[in-house]
Amino acid sequence: MSKTPQSRIWIANGLGMLSRYNWRKIAEAIALPVGALLFSLILFGIFCAFCGKNPFAVYGLIYKSAFGSWRSFQGTLLRAAPLMLTALCTALPARLGLMIIGNEGALVMGGLGAIAAGLLLSYGSITPSPEQLQNVSGIPSAGVLLGMALAGIVAGGLWIAVVGALRHYRAVNETISSLLMNYIAIALMNHLVGGPIKDPGETIKASSFSLPEMNRLINLPTTRIHYGLFYGLIACVIAYFLIQRTTFGFAARTAGGNVKAARIAGLPVGKLTVMICFLAGSCAGLAGMAEVAAVHGRVNESLVAGYGYTGILVAFVARYNPIACTLVAVLLGGILSSGGALQRTLDMPDATALVFQGLVFLVILFSESLYGRFRVFKEPIAPIAAPPLPPSSSTTVSA
Amino acid sequence: MRNIRSIYVPRRQVIRGLLATAAFGATSKLWTGCSSDSATSNSTTESGSGTGSSDQPLVLGFLYVGAKDDYGWSQAHALGVKEIGNLPGVKIVEQASVPETKDVQEVMRSMIDEDGATAIFPTSFGYFKPHILEMAKQYPAVQFFHCSTLWEAGMPENIGNYYADTDEGQFVAGRVAAQTTKTGKLGFVAAKPVNPVIRNINSFIMGARSVKPDVKIQVIFTGDWLEPVKEEQATNSLADQGVDVIGVHVDSPKVVIETAEKRKIFSSGYHADQTDLAPKGYLTGTTFYWAEFYKNYVDMIKAGKKVMDGSIPRVIQGSMKEKYIKLAPFGPAVSEAAKKDAEDAEAKIADGSLLVYTGEIKDNTGKVRIPKGTAYKMTDPVLDKIDWLAEGVQGSVS
Numbered sequence: 001m002s003k004t005p006q007s008r009i010w011i012a013n014g015l016g017m018l019s020r021y022n023w024r025k026i027a028e029a030i031a032l033p034v035g036a037l038l039f040s041l042i043l044f045g046i047f048c049a050f051c052g053k054n055p056f057a058v059y060g061l062i063y064k065s066a067f068g069s070w071r072s073f074q075g076t077l078l079r080a081a082p083l084m085l086t087a088l089c090t091a092l093p094a095r096l097g098l099m100i101i102g103n104e105g106a107l108v109m110g111g112l113g114a115i116a117a118g119l120l121l122s123y124g125s126i127t128p129s130p131e132q133l134q135n136v137s138g139i140p141s142a143g144v145l146l147g148m149a150l151a152g153i154v155a156g157g158l159w160i161a162v163v164g165a166l167r168h169y170r171a172v173n174e175t176i177s178s179l180l181m182n183y184i185a186i187a188l189m190n191h192l193v194g195g196p197i198k199d200p201g202e203t204i205k206a207s208s209f210s211l212p213e214m215n216r217l218i219n220l221p222t223t224r225i226h227y228g229l230f231y232g233l234i235a236c237v238i239a240y241f242l243i244q245r246t247t248f249g250f251a252a253r254t255a256g257g258n259v260k261a262a263r264i265a266g267l268p269v270g271k272l273t274v275m276i277c278f279l280a281g282s283c284a285g286l287a288g289m290a291e292v293a294a295v296h297g298r299v300n301e302s303l304v305a306g307y308g309y310t311g312i313l314v315a316f317v318a319r320y321n322p323i324a325c326t327l328v329a330v331l332l333g334g335i336l337s338s339g340g341a342l343q344r345t346l347d348m349p350d351a352t353a354l355v356f357q358g359l360v361f362l363v364i365l366f367s368e369s370l371y372g373r374f375r376v377f378k379e380p381i382a383p384i385a386a387p388p389l390p391p392s393s394s395t396t397v398s399a
Numbered sequence: 400m401r402n403i404r405s406i407y408v409p410r411r412q413v414i415r416g417l418l419a420t421a422a423f424g425a426t427s428k429l430w431t432g433c434s435s436d437s438a439t440s441n442s443t444t445e446s447g448s449g450t451g452s453s454d455q456p457l458v459l460g461f462l463y464v465g466a467k468d469d470y471g472w473s474q475a476h477a478l479g480v481k482e483i484g485n486l487p488g489v490k491i492v493e494q495a496s497v498p499e500t501k502d503v504q505e506v507m508r509s510m511i512d513e514d515g516a517t518a519i520f521p522t523s524f525g526y527f528k529p530h531i532l533e534m535a536k537q538y539p540a541v542q543f544f545h546c547s548t549l550w551e552a553g554m555p556e557n558i559g560n561y562y563a564d565t566d567e568g569q570f571v572a573g574r575v576a577a578q579t580t581k582t583g584k585l586g587f588v589a590a591k592p593v594n595p596v597i598r599n600i601n602s603f604i605m606g607a608r609s610v611k612p613d614v615k616i617q618v619i620f621t622g623d624w625l626e627p628v629k630e631e632q633a634t635n636s637l638a639d640q641g642v643d644v645i646g647v648h649v650d651s652p653k654v655v656i657e658t659a660e661k662r663k664i665f666s667s668g669y670h671a672d673q674t675d676l677a678p679k680g681y682l683t684g685t686t687f688y689w690a691e692f693y694k695n696y697v698d699m700i701k702a703g704k705k706v707m708d709g710s711i712p713r714v715i716q717g718s719m720k721e722k723y724i725k726l727a728p729f730g731p732a733v734s735e736a737a738k739k740d741a742e743d744a745e746a747k748i749a750d751g752s753l754l755v756y757t758g759e760i761k762d763n764t765g766k767v768r769i770p771k772g773t774a775y776k777m778t779d780p781v782l783d784k785i786d787w788l789a790e791g792v793q794g795s796v797s
Contacts, residue, residue: 204593336502
């Protein structure tokens with residue numbers, strides 16, 4: 001009789017070890033978004049059927065035109081590159097309990113900072129005279145690009161840091177203020193390219209001067225993907241380690257879990273808020289820099305292309321996990337790039353890709369309410385006579 | 400003890416991180432899996448286009464910045480494309496709502512590589528630089544025709560331009576407006592004070608004042624091409640000021656025309672025919688008839704002509720005379736006399752006896768801009784430099 005309890009204790013111990021790694025929670029965190037994706041695919045299929053198209057042909061085409069070949073996958077990665085960075089602008093502060101949607105504004109400010117630095121380093125002036133345009137400075141292009149990236153990071157970072165500071169010191173709602181800052185940034189850019197930094201040679205679209213060809217961000221060899229994709233991947237990995245593996249990140253997550261507790265524990269909540277916001281903004285700013293340096297070569301209204309807003313979506317779907325942001329960005333990039341093929345090949349309306357994107361977003365948001373509802377993912381109740389399990393507090397300090 | 404416990408937390412995160420990385424790695428495996436597939440899928444598409452080329456359909460690619468039913472710029476183009484879509488031996492691939500980002504290049508590339516397009520018509524101004532220039536460099540055998548007059552020496556040789564000047568249409572529409580207004584106050588909702596918009600405002604009021612010299616026009620610039628909220632506010636504020644005919648030049652005149660109809664005032668459209676948005680108050684409008692251009696291009700390309708060797712002209716430009724610009728059908732509010740007058744004016748413009756820019760023309764500060772005895776034809780480059788508002792316009796460009 002006495003043997004059974006002993007083996008039970010071993011089993012309980014084993015379970016305790018497992019539960020320390022919390023595999024059920026991980027399974028839940030993976031299964032629910034994937035299930036939500038599948039469900040939205042079904043809904044989208046119904047929509048396609050109503051449009052008179054074979055849903056499976058549509059799925060097939062989406063897959064083929066987004067991921068089907070290396071050539072088309074490059075198009076997906078191209079679109080995903082800025083999304084990874086702008087997603088971080090929402091994902092990072094979310095860990096601190098802040099809902100920031102100023103991605104678009106920070107991207108624009110980053111673009112403005114980058115072009116200012118790029119023109120200054122290339123020509124010595126933001127509004128170069130015709131003579132200055134003839135002599136590009138001798139600074140190597142890597143130096144110019146580094147300067148542009150730094151300027152983009154600082155400009156975007158300061159822009160969102162203002163939101164964080166307003167939140168902490170003046171209790172201004174960060175969602176509203178960051179949204180409004182978007183409009184200010186876009187208006188500021190329109191004002192600047194329409195007057196102070198305008199290239200008078202450009203008549204169709206008010207623009208800043210263009211960067212010299214040699215100081216652009218180049219493509220990866222034999223592809224059409226520019227190096228901005230690496231910025232996104234690296235930034236996401238760094239953000240992940242910063243949030244999950246450092247004391248700074250732990251402090252931020254603690255403050256996000258319970259501000260009062262964090263204060264009592266002596267954490268500098270104000271400093272944390274402003275710093276995280278700065279980092280968030282700097283990511284979006286870097287996206288702006290990459291767009292300017294790799295795609296447009298100058299700043300004008302084309303910079304406002306909605307990457308910031310799509311980034312919010314990416315962050316939501318990724319549940320604010322920076323690594324998941326990269327995957328979701330690729331997925332959304334694929335959806336966006338397949339929209340064209342749906343129009344061209346199946347003659348579907350141009351809003352089809354948006355319908356799909358909207359469905360995914362809605363279903364994922366809805367799936368948030370299902371966490372903890374499925375028994376499969378619940379921790380089993382500890383067996384009787386089990387030794388003290390690892391403290392439940394370690395599981396409640398969740399990501 | 401506390402400290403030790405908190406160490407466990409990161410450990411769990413390690414596992415989670417490993418899993419996430421594994422998932423990432425797994426998907427990257429998927430990609431490589433796909434790319435090995437791609438060889439086969441590529442070859443199938445190639446054989447597909449190979450069989451397609453045996454009966455040689457001419458594939459033309461069209462890109463629009465807006466929706467195909469935006470009642471504006473993009474719709475005007477899409478309507479033109481629809482007409483050539485029925486021509487034998489022509490296959491159209493089109494894509495709407497293409498933003499002016501790297502997307503443009505991606506779409507053009509897909510049209511060329513996947514759909515086999517040999518001529519591309521990107522219809523938005525903003526596509527030109529850097530996107531069309533970049534693609535034209537990469538695909539020297541493909542012809543790009545851009546709706547503008549932006550090509551300059553030194554740019555790739557495989558880019559052609561086409562454009563229609565709207566001044567004459569606006570001039571006649573202005574005459575119709577002047578004969579309909581009761582208050583003598585016209586209004587104009589415009590996007591930005593750039594040359595084409597300013598010229599449209601000017602020719603609208605010049606047309607109106609050629610009928611009734613005391614007519615005035617109040618201009619509101621919304622600041623951007625697509626500002627539905629501001630466009631509605633502008634229209635309402637104009638209606639409040641007693642304006643009873645509203646002209647418009649924004650990307651999609653839909654909001655302005657609908658708001659004017661709600662306020663029971665008249666409107667004069669732009670880009671495409673907007674009659675069904677305002678069945679009562681719509682007078683007429685300057686509409687582009689791009690089909691004329693596109694038919695022309697189809698004939699030339701089918702005959703083997705190319706813009707690279709000069710057998711297709713670098714720029715094809717025209718206006719009312721060439722039927723590139725038409726007036727939209729008159730609404731019920733337009734009197735018979737006004738209709739007759741408009742038709743006469745159209746005929747005079749077509750035979751060249753009526754030039755819109757005939758001196759003396761003053762700006763709205765009283766300065767003479769085009770002296771008496773001087774007249775400019777529509778293609779005169781002087782007109783591209785106009786940055787002043789004509790006499791009778793209330794508003795300023797800055």
